[in-house]
Amino acid sequence: MINLTAKQICAVVNGELFASSSFQDFTVSEIITDSRTFFGGSNAAFFALTGPVFNGHNYIAQLRKKGVQVFIVSNKNFIEDKACYILVKNTGFALQQLAAYNRNRFLQPVIGITGSNGKTIIKEWLYDLLSTELKIVRSPKSYNSQVGVPLSALLIDNQYDLALLEAGISEPGEMQKLAPIVQPDIGILTNIGDAHQENFTSMEEKLNEKLKLFTGTKKLVFRSDRSYSKIIAEFCSQKNIDPINWSLENDSAPIQFKSKVKSTDTEIEARINDKHYSFTIPFTDDSALENACHCFATLIALDKNPSDFLVQFSSLQPVAMRLEIKQGINNCLLINDYYNSDLNSLSIALSVLKQQAAKSHLFKHVILSDIQQTGIETAKLYAKVNQLLQEWGINKLTGIGKDLYQHQHIFQLESEFYADRNAFEKHFLRSNYSSSAILLKGARQFELEKISALLQQKAHQTVLEINLNALVHNLNTFRKLLQPETKIMVMVKAFSYGSGDVEIAQLLQHQNVDYLAVAVADEGVQLRNAGITTPIVVMNPEQDSFQNIIDFSLEPNIYSFQLLQQFVKAVKEFGLNNFPIHIKIDTGMNRLGLKTEEDIAKVIAILKKNKHLKIQSVFSHLAGSDEPELDDFTKEQFNRFTDLSGLIENAFEYKIDKHILNSAGIERFPDHQMDMVRLGIGLYGISQTGLALQQISTLKTTVSQVKTVDTGETVGYNRKGKVRQHSRVAVVPMGYADGINRRLGNGLGSAFVNGQEARMIGNVCMDMLMLDVTNLEVNPGDSVEIFGPNISISRVAQLLETIPYEILTGISQRVKRVYLQE
Ligand SMILES: *Cc1c(COP(=O)(O)O)cnc(C)c1O
Numbered sequence: 104m105i106n107l108t109a110k111q112i113c114a115v116v117n118g119e120l121f122a123s124s125s126f127q128d129f130t131v132s133e134i135i136t137d138s139r140t141f142f143g144g145s146n147a148a149f150f151a152l153t154g155p156v157f158n159g160h161n162y163i164a165q166l167r168k169k170g171v172q173v174f175i176v177s178n179k180n181f182i183e184d185k186a187c188y189i190l191v192k193n194t195g196f197a198l199q200q201l202a203a204y205n206r207n208r209f210l211q212p213v214i215g216i217t218g219s220n221g222k223t224i225i226k227e228w229l230y231d232l233l234s235t236e237l238k239i240v241r242s243p244k245s246y247n248s249q250v251g252v253p254l255s256a257l258l259i260d261n262q263y264d265l266a267l268l269e270a271g272i273s274e275p276g277e278m279q280k281l282a283p284i285v286q287p288d289i290g291i292l293t294n295i296g297d298a299h300q301e302n303f304t305s306m307e308e309k310l311n312e313k314l315k316l317f318t319g320t321k322k323l324v325f326r327s328d329r330s331y332s333k334i335i336a337e338f339c340s341q342k343n344i345d346p347i348n349w350s351l352e353n354d355s356a357p358i359q360f361k362s363k364v365k366s367t368d369t370e371i372e373a374r375i376n377d378k379h380y381s382f383t384i385p386f387t388d389d390s391a392l393e394n395a396c397h398c399f400a401t402l403i404a405l406d407k408n409p410s411d412f413l414v415q416f417s418s419l420q421p422v423a424m425r426l427e428i429k430q431g432i433n434n435c436l437l438i439n440d441y442y443n444s445d446l447n448s449l450s451i452a453l454s455v456l457k458q459q460a461a462k463s464h465l466f467k468h469v470i471l472s473d474i475q476q477t478g479i480e481t482a483k484l485y486a487k488v489n490q491l492l493q494e495w496g497i498n499k500l501t502g503i504g505k506d507l508y509q510h511q512h513i514f515q516l517e518s519e520f521y522a523d524r525n526a527f528e529k530h531f532l533r534s535n536y537s538s539s540a541i542l543l544k545g546a547r548q549f550e551l552e553k554i555s556a557l558l559q560q561k562a563h564q565t566v567l568e569i570n571l572n573a574l575v576h577n578l579n580t581f582r583k584l585l586q587p588e589t590k591i592m593v594m595v596k597a598f599s600y601g602s603g604d605v606e607i608a609q610l611l612q613h614q615n616v617d618y619l620a621v622a623v624a625d626e627g628v629q630l631r632n633a634g635i636t637t638p639i640v641v642m643n644p645e646q647d648s649f650q651n652i653i654d655f656s657l658e659p660n661i662y663s664f665q666l667l668q669q670f671v672k673a674v675k676e677f678g679l680n681n682f683p684i685h686i687k688i689d690t691g692m693n694r695l696g697l698k699t700e701e702d703i704a705k706v707i708a709i710l711k712k713n714k715h716l717k718i719q720s721v722f723s724h725l726a727g728s729d730e731p732e733l734d735d736f737t738k739e740q741f742n743r744f745t746d747l748s749g750l751i752e753n754a755f756e757y758k759i760d761k762h763i764l765n766s767a768g769i770e771r772f773p774d775h776q777m778d779m780v781r782l783g784i785g786l787y788g789i790s791q792t793g794l795a796l797q798q799i800s801t802l803k804t805t806v807s808q809v810k811t812v813d814t815g816e817t818v819g820y821n822r823k824g825k826v827r828q829h830s831r832v833a834v835v836p837m838g839y840a841d842g843i844n845r846r847l848g849n850g851l852g853s854a855f856v857n858g859q860e861a862r863m864i865g866n867v868c869m870d871m872l873m874l875d876v877t878n879l880e881v882n883p884g885d886s887v888e889i890f891g892p893n894i895s896i897s898r899v900a901q902l903l904e905t906i907p908y909e910i911l912t913g914i915s916q917r918v919k920r921v922y923l924q925e
Pocket of ligand 1: 346642724764766767781783784821904
């Protein structure tokens with residue numbers, strides 16, 4: 104980690120220093136940009152990054168309380184006495200400048216990795232292969248963004264022998280900013296797929312953008328049998344780069360690989376000139392093969408003797424890219440993060456643990472393995488870990504590994520220690536774990552996944568996996584259609600369209616959306632109890648929920664004169680003033696809302712002489728924003744809304760927000776965004792116009808049993824599944840009680856198993872369904888996708904002649920929601 108004085112940092116970023124002289128020589132040894140994952144310590148400097156969503160400046164006060172004293176800011180108004188401020192034009196750019204400066208001080212080789220897929224896996228595998236002989240610093244997790252790359256480069260210092268940095272881009276112009284920070288000596292270009300293609304005019308443009316990373320590189324590793332490989336080869340010869348290209352197809356490539364897939368692994372043979380090397384990897388898929396070939400070629404680029412590494416290839420492990428949250432035994436919640444183990448990722452994981460525990464008032468328990476190769480002296484390291492655990496209010500620590508065992512006296516919280524995982528398992532008692540949020544965090548060699556297996560609830564293996572990163576992507580995709588000042592209300596009714604409630608709301612709150620909207624007050628109460636402070640609108644406020652609405656600061660949708668009278672009365676009894684309400688106008692849907700001028704006049708009359716309520720917004724809902732044939736009607740709705748909302752607007756002196764667009768409306772009529780929009784289905788990944796949204800949910804389970812069925816036999820209830828040939832049938836533990844529509848049975852619906860689709864055979868049962876897997880290689884325990892990356896929700900909806908909304912919200916609550924977050 105860097106060690107610079109505030110004055111030096113100021114010089115590197117061309118800033119203006121606001122600090123008393125005592126601060127100027129203050130040493131900074133840690134850079135932070137995210138207040139949530141800051142774990143205390145007094146030598147940190149905070150970069151107040153700003154973006155369309157975030158304003159880091161808002162967190163300065165909070166961080167000063169936590170002991171941070173150096174702030175890099177772009178807004179003068181936040182500068183105060185008694186801390187050190189460095190004023191710059193653009194804090195993001197300043198962060199990149201500092202990172203580039205730090206990179207330049209590093210004299211050992213840097214490997215820079217970019218491409219559409221495989222970056223993180225290759226980085227982790229190279230780390231596994233090389234870390235026995237080299238001290239390596241690498242990007243945490245998949246920190247490869249405009250902020251992630253600088254933060255990774257700032258971890259570098261001269262105690263390391265090698266740095267592995269990944270760089271990802273999604274738009275033109277981004278690599279130019281990352282290249283000076285990475286400045287790789289050796290480059291790896293993994294492949295060019297269609298990720299983020301929407302932002303580029305052609306594949307070639309995207310490739311050229313990625314190649315900018317390698318302008319000053321000495322050697323470049325790439326696969327030479329792709330349609331675009333020629334361009335890379337030309338780039339190498341122009342820039343005087345030594346090409347380390349390899350091929351699985353071409354016998355004249357400098358490095359040639361041949362592969363043979365066995366039942367659980369792949370045998371690979373490499374040929375370089377007249378030398379042959381054989382090794383295996385414990386994977387059978389094409390992308391693992393390609394990643395392994397990249398790693399092998401990188402060893403050549405590093406002038407290593409491949410023979411020294413061949414055995415290690417056979418123990419490469421799958422890389423869990425994300426933190427995983429699962430239901431555990433006895434009302435426990437498991438947070439699995441055994442991807443890597445360093446202080447940085449520990450504090451990120453602890454922040455997730457705290458959030459998750461808070462929402463159900465769970466005990467906070469950390470199961471941690473030894474943290475290795477941090478470059479920090481062991482006693483100091485664990486003192487820091489102890490401090491971290493205290494700061495995040497952790498209730499109990501279970502330490503696993505020799506180092507932790509030896510340093511157990513350092514820890515000042517309830518704790519237990521085991522020299523290794525076996526010792527832990529010997530003492531393991533299920534009944535010792537209940538109502539806890541448990542973080543499992545450690546280096547891969549400790550195999551904490553085996554502990555996770557002991558703690559995991561196994562009864563029902565069917566899960567709805569929600570990708571929180573995809574959700575943020577979708578939110579930002581819609582944001583791009585809006586003016587910066589347009590507010591966003593996100594509809595989280597019906598458990599966030601079936602995606603689970605609290606987790607989604609928490610994420611949205613963190614993303615600074617302006618409002619959340621629920622259908623009924625109970626849903627709002629649940630969010631408040633989980634610590635949501637974002638304003639919440641209740642679309643259908645019932646009279647007996649007024650007490651809750653007032654107690655929990657929810658904001659009712661007032662859709663009729665009668666409801667207004669009742670609500671005024673309730674608020675008056677509580678003696679409250681200016682209680683926020685939202686008024687709904689019916690412009691043609693003929694559902695809830697004030698429909699006529701007379702209705703509106705009556706409402707205005709009451710509100711005019713009433714100090715108890717304040718109109719926050721006036722809105723209406725479109726009946727057919729997704730249907731081009733109804734556009735004339737939609738336009739009538741717009742006009743009617745302008746007229747009726749104008750009556751209200753003109754009657755009051757204060758500003759009242761107006762809004763009418765739902766997701767399809769935002770996509771198709773952005774000109775009518777007014778003061779706010781109401782985002783629903785789009786956030787959850789469904790677009791009406793082919794917007795590049797990501798699917799956020801995957802409904803999946805595992806095969807229970809596979810059996811052979813002969814011609815003439817039948818499958819399932821009422822003998823509906825007639826078998827016409829000698830067949831194999833997979834039984835899957837998911838049925839209509841889980842929300843699988845029974846009409847999908849008997850060949851209408853299908854599921855994705857082992858890379859192929861298999862049709863449902865026979866009737867769907869309450870808790871099970873059967874798949875025809877006659878020509879597929881399927882075994883018990885194999886993963887089955889009902890919808891997700893391979894089978895879209897829209898397609899399932901089409902088969903059932905319904906809309907995606909019904910599919911999403913129909914997944915029953917007994918299906919566990921599992922959240923993935925990078
Ligand atoms: C559900 C709902 C929305 C969101 O609609 P989508 O089509 O899912 O974007 C917007 N406004 C109101 C009043 C709603 O009830």
